[in-house]
Amino acid sequence: MNELKNPVIDAILKRRSIRAYSGKPVDKSTIKELLIAGMYAPSARNQQPWHFIIIDERQLLDRIRAIHPYASMLKAAEFAILVCGDEDLELSKGYWSVDCAASTQNILLAAHALGLGAVWLGVYPRKERQKEIREIFDFPSHIHPFSLISVGYPAESKSVPDRFKEDRIRWNKW
Numbered sequence: 564m565n566e567l568k569n570p571v572i573d574a575i576l577k578r579r580s581i582r583a584y585s586g587k588p589v590d591k592s593t594i595k596e597l598l599i600a601g602m603y604a605p606s607a608r609n610q611q612p613w614h615f616i617i618i619d620e621r622q623l624l625d626r627i628r629a630i631h632p633y634a635s636m637l638k639a640a641e642f643a644i645l646v647c648g649d650e651d652l653e654l655s656k657g658y659w660s661v662d663c664a665a666s667t668q669n670i671l672l673a674a675h676a677l678g679l680g681a682v683w684l685g686v687y688p689r690k691e692r693q694k695e696i697r698e699i700f701d702f703p704s705h706i707h708p709f710s711l712i713s714v715g716y717p718a719e720s721k722s723v724p725d726r727f728k729e730d731r732i733r734w735n736k737w
């Protein structure tokens with residue numbers, strides 16, 4: 564799959580989880596673009612129940628790497644974004660995690676569009692990971708860590724896998 568006609572579809576299909584980074588610094592205006600993309604995600608009743616913590620202190624990234632079983636790429640990441648849900652901002656109870664997932668995906672797509680590499684690290688709904696991260700950041704009880712996004716300029720490239728499955732599609736009935 565090389566050149567597609569539409570840039571949004573192109574980004575959706577070509578975005579991959581990138582876990583190797585070049586060490587090139589990412590400037591603050593680029594980080595802000597990622598966060599803007601995260602804040603433009605759809606959310607239930609437009610409640611926007613999210614907060615974002617930018618983690619660029621090496622010591623903090625190392626602490627997270629020590630408690631998360633699949634976060635070794637943080638060693639070379641320029642920074643990570645911790646996407647958090649705020650129960651107190653919910654208008655539709657129970658939707659904060661769904662909203663945070665949409666925001667996380669927006670950030671991943673924006674990272675790809677800006678030439679960055681990024682990967683989603685699962686936190687919610689794993690109780691142990693939530694507890695450890697909650698302790699590191701000393702969160703109040705209404706704030707829930709949802710995902711970590713590891714970011715840097717890519718030092719690997721990946722081809723587009725074939726994922727389209729005709730047999731997963733039904734029309735009008737199961």
Ligand SMILES: Cc1cc2nc3c(=O)[nH]c(=O)nc-3n(C[C@H](O)[C@H](O)[C@H](O)COP(=O)(O)O)c2cc1C
Pocket residue numbers: 578579580581582633634682683684685686
């Ligand atoms: C909810 C969720 C949790 C994930 N957790 C991790 C993780 O902890 N570590 C990791 O390296 N990748 C993680 N990933 C990335 C997936 O492994 C990746 O999206 C999947 O293999 C598909 O590859 P692609 O992103 O390149 O399309 C996670 C993805 C999602 C959506």
